[in-house]
Amino acid sequence: MSDLRTRLKQSIIEQLNLEEFEVEDIANDEALFGDGLGLDSIDALELIVLLEKEYGIKLTEPQQGKEIFISIDKMAEYIEAHRTK
Amino acid sequence: MSNPYKISNFVRIRDQRIFHGEKKLFSCEEATHLKRFLKESYKFLNISYPKFHKMDALCKLGILAAEVLFKNMEIPTDTALVFSNSASSLETDKKHKILMEATVSPAVFVYTLPNIVLGEISIKHKLQSENAFFISDKFNAGLLADYSEILLDTSKADAVVCGWIEWKNAEYDVFLCLISKEGEVSFSEENLEELYRFENE
Amino acid sequence: MEKGIAITGMGIISSIGNNVEENYNALCFGQHGISFPEILKTRHTNLPVGEIKISNEELVKKLGLPKNHAFTRAALLGSIAGKEAIFQAGITEAELKETGFISGNSVGGIDKTEEYFQEFAKNAEIRRFIKAQHPGFTTGQISNYLKIHGFVTTISTACSSSANAIMLGARMIKAGKLKRVIVGGTDCLTKFTLNGFNSLMILSSENCKPFDECRSGLNLGEGAAYLVLEADEYIAGKQVLGRITGYGNANDAFHQTASSETGEGAFLAMKKALKSSGISSNKINYINAHGTATRNNDLSESRAIQRVFDEIIPEFSSVKAFTGHTLAAAGAIEAVYSLLSLKNNQIFPNLNFSSEMKETGLQPVLGLTSKNMDYVLSNSFGFGGNCTSLIFRRDEK
Numbered sequence: 001m002s003d004l005r006t007r008l009k010q011s012i013i014e015q016l017n018l019e020e021f022e023v024e025d026i027a028n029d030e031a032l033f034g035d036g037l038g039l040d041s042i043d044a045l046e047l048i049v050l051l052e053k054e055y056g057i058k059l060t061e062p063q064q065g066k067e068i069f070i071s072i073d074k075m076a077e078y079i080e081a082h083r084t085k
Numbered sequence: 086m087s088n089p090y091k092i093s094n095f096v097r098i099r100d101q102r103i104f105h106g107e108k109k110l111f112s113c114e115e116a117t118h119l120k121r122f123l124k125e126s127y128k129f130l131n132i133s134y135p136k137f138h139k140m141d142a143l144c145k146l147g148i149l150a151a152e153v154l155f156k157n158m159e160i161p162t163d164t165a166l167v168f169s170n171s172a173s174s175l176e177t178d179k180k181h182k183i184l185m186e187a188t189v190s191p192a193v194f195v196y197t198l199p200n201i202v203l204g205e206i207s208i209k210h211k212l213q214s215e216n217a218f219f220i221s222d223k224f225n226a227g228l229l230a231d232y233s234e235i236l237l238d239t240s241k242a243d244a245v246v247c248g249w250i251e252w253k254n255a256e257y258d259v260f261l262c263l264i265s266k267e268g269e270v271s272f273s274e275e276n277l278e279e280l281y282r283f284e285n286e
Numbered sequence: 287m288e289k290g291i292a293i294t295g296m297g298i299i300s301s302i303g304n305n306v307e308e309n310y311n312a313l314c315f316g317q318h319g320i321s322f323p324e325i326l327k328t329r330h331t332n333l334p335v336g337e338i339k340i341s342n343e344e345l346v347k348k349l350g351l352p353k354n355h356a357f358t359r360a361a362l363l364g365s366i367a368g369k370e371a372i373f374q375a376g377i378t379e380a381e382l383k384e385t386g387f388i389s390g391n392s393v394g395g396i397d398k399t400e401e402y403f404q405e406f407a408k409n410a411e412i413r414r415f416i417k418a419q420h421p422g423f424t425t426g427q428i429s430n431y432l433k434i435h436g437f438v439t440t441i442s443t444a445c446s447s448s449a450n451a452i453m454l455g456a457r458m459i460k461a462g463k464l465k466r467v468i469v470g471g472t473d474c475l476t477k478f479t480l481n482g483f484n485s486l487m488i489l490s491s492e493n494c495k496p497f498d499e500c501r502s503g504l505n506l507g508e509g510a511a512y513l514v515l516e517a518d519e520y521i522a523g524k525q526v527l528g529r530i531t532g533y534g535n536a537n538d539a540f541h542q543t544a545s546s547e548t549g550e551g552a553f554l555a556m557k558k559a560l561k562s563s564g565i566s567s568n569k570i571n572y573i574n575a576h577g578t579a580t581r582n583n584d585l586s587e588s589r590a591i592q593r594v595f596d597e598i599i600p601e602f603s604s605v606k607a608f609t610g611h612t613l614a615a616a617g618a619i620e621a622v623y624s625l626l627s628l629k630n631n632q633i634f635p636n637l638n639f640s641s642e643m644k645e646t647g648l649q650p651v652l653g654l655t656s657k658n659m660d661y662v663l664s665n666s667f668g669f670g671g672n673c674t675s676l677i678f679r680r681d682e683k
Contacts, residue, residue: 005204016139016192017138017139017192018135018138019135019138020135020138038135040190040541041541041544042139042192042195042542042543043192045191045485045486045487046191046192046194047192048487049188049189049190049191049485052188053188061487062487135551160637166537171420171422172420173394173420173421173422173442175419176421178396178478181478181482182396182399182400182403182478185477185478185481189481189484189485190481190485191482191485191486191487193482194481194482194485195486195542195543196542197478197482198392198442198443198668198669198670199442200442200443200444200446200668200669200670200672201539201542201669201670202670203443203670203671203672204537204538204539204541204542204669204670204671204672206538207537207538207541207671208539208540208541208671211539211552212537212539213536213537213538213539213550213554214535214536214537215535215536216443216535216537216670216671217441217443217450217454217535217671218441218442218443219439219440219441219442220391220420220421220422220425220439220440220441221422221439221440222422224437228439231458231461231463232454232457235457235458235461235463238461239457239461241558241562253287271651
């Protein structure tokens with residue numbers, strides 16, 4: 001369980017070039033957008049790419065991302081329920 | 086051809102060095118890789134702007150140059166940005182082209198336009214002024230001087246940052262000037278050309 | 287001394303026609319040019335585009351180019367549109383020697399790089415296309431073909447490129463730096479842009495619906511258009527198609543690709559254009575909107591229009607449902623349409639619209655509409671926050 005969260009954090013840091021963050025800096029329930037990690041709409045699109053590439057989950061509407069990319073916890077729950085790889 | 090404007094200030098970034106005016110501000114001889122040099126410069130200039138790390142090198146160079154140019158000054162709100170280069174966004178275009186074979190990265194694609202650097206500088210420094218980006222074979226002082234002069238003459242801008250920002254292969258070459266009514270050096274095609282050619286050492 | 291600027295020629299090629307007349311007819315009859323890609327070899331065959339159904343080989347033949355030419359598609363399209371503009375303005379070869387050429391372009395010759403990339407190493411014959419990727423090279427090819435030898439430059443500010451080329455040309459004439467200049471832009475469909483825009487999830491899988499509540503993104507298009515601008519004292523009795531009286535450019539300073547919610551950049555660009563035109567907003571008879579049909583642009587632009595025009599919003603429409611979004615060429619293509627509107631006192635329809643956006647309640651012009659017009663405002667906004675507005679006026683004589 002927590003492995004998925006750690007791996008997710010690693011990929012997010014790497015994929016979104018969050019150079020000033022380490023895995024330990026991101027709390028599982030912390031907001032990813034807005035005040036938290038300060039991600040923006042392009043990051044959201046990159047997360048959509050990440051979901052497809054690493055977990056075989058295909059989102060077709062950027063809107064869907066908004067409900068999933070709330071926190072690491074939420075993302076992990078969604079991935080566990082929908083992953084195809 | 087005389088006008089009341091001055092080259093108030095300029096910044097030069099190339100060969101692992103940053104010059105502010107004729108003064109060497111920073112050099113990092115061991116940073117032979119552009120990526121490393123950009124990061125060291127970011128640290129040296131004490132910039133705290135996490136978005137920086139997401140940008141392509143052309144935008145990073147622009148952000149660094151603007152930081153030097155605008156240091157310790159109040160930027161007139163109507164400061165126009167008139168940039169040029171030869172390679173457009175070629176390096177990022179290549180990257181997008183390669184990624185396209187597998188998975189396209191939206192974060193890479195957004196940097197496949199040369200004028201994104203104008204947008205990034207505008208966002209960082211809250212400038213909602215006029216922007217232009219020209220593609221020229223080589224540094225064209227006449228074009229930059231003409232266009233900047235027209236903007237200032239017609240009060241479309243209070244000041245202009247004009248110049249050259251090139252990134253091609255591992256090479257980079259940035260020369261940006263702040264043009265306003267303040268300063269010693271007259272704003273002319275000849276002076277622009279001379280400062281661009283200026284080599285320290 | 288400030289010089290008046292007359293438009294004495296225009297030329298265009300887009301998915302709705304190969305010249306001005308064909309474009310005009312299609313606009314009047316509501317015949318859009320959106321289809322699935324056939325000329326562009328892409329795996330995204332389900333994404334509708336505004337494609338010109340003429341192969342490069344046919345374009346080469348039309349232009350009579352030699353066998354070993356290095357013209358990419360954007361250069362071919364640009365040459366066709368430029369030729370028509372010069373012909374209409376009746377510019378002589380001697381005059382062309384000192385005529386300027388300012389062209390907006392974003393993709394350059396990327397189409398040829400896509401086609402030949404793997405082959406460059408082994409096939410020397412096609413290596414002439416390597417340098418053709420450069421947007422400046424595209425401009426050079428067009429200006430050489432048209433025998434223009436004055437001041438030549440390329441502007442690359444994404445989707446406002448050709449609008450900015452028009453603005454720069456107008457300014458250079460006004461400042462007395464040029465007597466005559468050909469301005470506009472060209473861009474062709476490429477896998478590069480189609481895949482890129484697709485990754486931003488702003489391409490619609492159906493024909494685009496500008497300003498509609500249910501709009502679902504844009505259709506990419508391709509094309510080229512150029513205007514001939516001349517200083518008043520050199521036009522000597524020529525027919526004047528219209529005048530450029532105002533222009534404004536501002537940066538939205540919000541996001542690399544998205545527009546701010548209040549449309550700050552668009553608002554400032556329109557305000558600046560009105561100011562430089564020396565007219566109040568109520569003089570504008572029609573707005574040729576940018577209206578790409580993305581969720582983001584249309585709302586942002588509508589809000590900016592509401593802020594500039596307050597209670598009395600002039601009639602407006604977006605022609606993107608006819609041509610698709612032609613990127614760097616869009617500003618010039620829509621400048622031609624704006625001039626056709628002025629000349630014929632007609633507003634061209636905003637196709638595929640069915641319901642107003644709930645945030646604004648604004649309805650664009652839905653059918654071909656007759657209206658006497660003096661001033662048309664045309665918007666072009668680009669990635670990087672680059673927003674441009676141009677104002678065209680009917681010639682008074």
